[in-house]
Amino acid sequence: MTFLGLLVISYFMILSPVSGADLPPHALRNIAPIAPSADFHIPGASLTPMLLAEWETDSRMGKAIQIVWGKEAVDKAPVTASRYQQKTYTFPTGAIRVLDFKKDTGGMVHAITTETAIFVLKGAGRVGVAGQVIEIGEGDAVNYPSGVLRGEGDATILAWTTTGTLNNEASKAMVIRAGDAKINHSAEWDVNGKRIRANAPDDLANAPTDAIRLTVKRYDFPGNSVRVALSKKGGPTSPTTGILDSLIYVTSGHLRFFQGDKVIEAVPGDAIREIAGEYHHWYRIEDSSFVATSSLPIQPFTQKQP
Incomplete structure (x- = not known):
């Protein structure tokens, strides 16, 4: 998936009045990646981390998360923004993203968009699950998270966007603790x-x-x-x-x-x-x-x- 495509979906999901409760969880997220790798192995050393910044702003529709990427844009982000690095591994049937947040660069702020599941590799934070904001920690996994992923300390989050499962209609948002x-x-x-x-x-x-x-x-x-x-x-x-x-x-x-x-x-x-x-x-x-x-x-x- 291209990052531009991600931002288009991000805009729709964060600012649209249509709520996640109006559609099944898989309806907006099980999408085919754009320009995937033809190889079944993507070395991490072959990828250059993307620099991003996210922060909360006021809009006509209420609170929203603004996101920018690239060094020049990130440098211009508000001092309170969360600045982090991301690596994206894109395959024909889904994408893996690794998000690396640091306490010294604003902690963790990340709007959930296309993620079908997340896993906390390191650290702790909060995210929406079935309409409630819950605490998550190292080793916890969330199916169909929502809202905004937040945290104050260092954290590394593994996030997948998949093209679906054998029974998409059975999918539901939930957390399983380590x-x-x-x-x-x-x-x-x-x-x-x-x-x-x-x-x-x-x-x-x-x-x-x-x-x-x-x-x-x-x-x-x-x-x-x-x-x-x-x-x-x-x-x-x-x-x-x-x-x-x-x-x-x-x-x-x-x-x-x-x-x-x-x-x-x-x-x-x-x-x-x-x-x-x-x-x-x-x-x-x-x-x-x-x-x-x-x-x-x-x-x-x-x-x-x-």
Whole structure:
């Protein structure tokens, strides 16, 4: 999605008298990105952070958030404005944005526009959820946030805009706290050339020391989920695929990712698109972690063989 396109939608959603309660949450937000990357891997080092500033102003329709971008415009913003950096990773089925706010540059002010979900990587703040302003902290996830994201300290927010889920009509705005997310442990290993997979506590306790271990913290929303994957060094994992794309942001470690006939290496700050219908697997060069959500695949959907 281009930033100009984002601003057009921002203007409509912040200033229009049509409220979010008049339309289902997915109606305005599940949109196809403009000029997406053709690659399934976008290195963070390949992106130049965008400088932005946002602040509250008075308009004929009441309070509004004004936004500018680029160094010259940001330098002219009011001293009370929130000045922050943003990286945007754009894929054909959705976009990932990483917003980095600092206390010394005005804290956090960000008008929610096209975001279908957000995850607090660091810090704390407040945002609208189903008509109420709630406090959110590190490790919390919000489905279909609204209003204005605010906070006084340092904070890093991961935000997705997706092209939809399998049941958009079931979508609703809600928050899941870090402590309420479901935790699933699993492992896989080979015995005489046969791959063994386990997730039962007793089986995991008896798994070999070189088993490929994974812990997934899952935030289940109606129609979608946010997943935090914590993986131990080792591999390769078993080839797998699905009926939805996964939009992934790497937060720690060093990973080797195989998809189709291509192989890439990913480090913190990189983004990956697991493509629905294409088989993929991982090799964890180091203990690693990432955060992901799902999005509708490109149609027509076809499933390839591993």
